[in-house]
Amino acid sequence: MNAPQNAPHFPTPNAKMPAKKATNVSLAMDVYLDAKQLGINISQLCEQHLRAEIARRKELQWNEQHAGFIAAYNGAMETDGVALQEWRAF
Secondary structure: OOOOOOOOOOOOOOOOOOOOOOOOOOOOHHHHHHHHHOOOOHHHHHHHHHHHHHHHHHHHHHHHHOHHHHHHHHHHHHHHOOOOHHHOOO
């Protein structure tokens, strides 16, 4: 079964790490020197923060793309209530 194109990717424990692409990042010299002095792996930290930012932006994008449905669903819940509400035991 194929996952939808916009589905989030969650690596499995046995999944291979994706290939790496070398890239250049320009940093202020003091930032670079402090990071090196503190033993910060700049590439690893950049990748972690980029992954978090990408996930945040994809979530925003998904919310924007589905805003009409979400508004309609919320409106139906306000108007009709939750399905089978009268039989809920909690």
